[in-house]
Amino acid sequence: MDQLIKLSLLEEVDTQCLLALNSYGKMKELIDNPDTKQLKEVWQYLQAFLAHSGILGSLIFKQGNPDKTKIVTEFLKEELNIDDESAIRERGGRNFLEHIEAFEIYAANRDDNKGIIQMVFDNKRGFEYMKSDRHYYKRVLIAEEMIFIYQNQEAIKELPLNPIITEVRRIFEESDNARNRLNIIQN
Numbered sequence: 001m002d003q004l005i006k007l008s009l010l011e012e013v014d015t016q017c018l019l020a021l022n023s024y025g026k027m028k029e030l031i032d033n034p035d036t037k038q039l040k041e042v043w044q045y046l047q048a049f050l051a052h053s054g055i056l057g058s059l060i061f062k063q064g065n066p067d068k069t070k071i072v073t074e075f076l077k078e079e080l081n082i083d084d085e086s087a088i089r090e091r092g093g094r095n096f097l098e099h100i101e102a103f104e105i106y107a108a109n110r111d112d113n114k115g116i117i118q119m120v121f122d123n124k125r126g127f128e129y130m131k132s133d134r135h136y137y138k139r140v141l142i143a144e145e146m147i148f149i150y151q152n153q154e155a156i157k158e159l160p161l162n163p164i165i166t167e168v169r170r171i172f173e174e175s176d177n178a179r180n181r182l183n184i185i186q187n
Contacts, residue, residue, distance in 0.1 A: 023048035
């Protein structure tokens with residue numbers, strides 16, 4: 001793989017990391033402020049964070065034709081020190097938001113009179129207090145623990161965001177280290 005391809009791959013990693021980091025930061029600003037934590041923009045930034053960390057995960061853990069993807073994934077995994085247990089590999093929360101299967105659940109069961117919850121809770125105690133089988137959980141964020149909760153067709157799922165943001169930060173730093181190590185043009 002030539003230097004231009006390596007640079008291009010590392011720059012794409014940087015782009016997705018920056019977009020994920022910025023989205024996460026904006027989301028945190030909103031939920032840390034009592035006046036803005038219930039705004040719909042929280043979900044905009046959460047979805048952007050998961051989408052960009054997902055693109056990063058797809059780039060590094062690309063599935064498909066191994067002959068075509070192996071050289072890219074092996075280069076990125078090696079240079080960015082990524083193992084198969086990386087938090088960016090998680091797909092459940094992203095798939096839920098991308099496919100919006102929640103509406104299928106709600107539409108199929110509309111005769112049950114359940115409410116639909118989209119809310120930021122300060123902590124898990126608040127969520128547990130409100131939690132009941134009278135609601136569907138479209139989007140819930142537990143601010144204190146930074147956990148995204150959603151309900152798919154099988155169950156209520158929890159996605160801890162801290163391991164993902166920690167891994168995105170680490171990968172962003174590793175990308176810069178890789179450029180220095182490989183003596184590739186700096187961005």
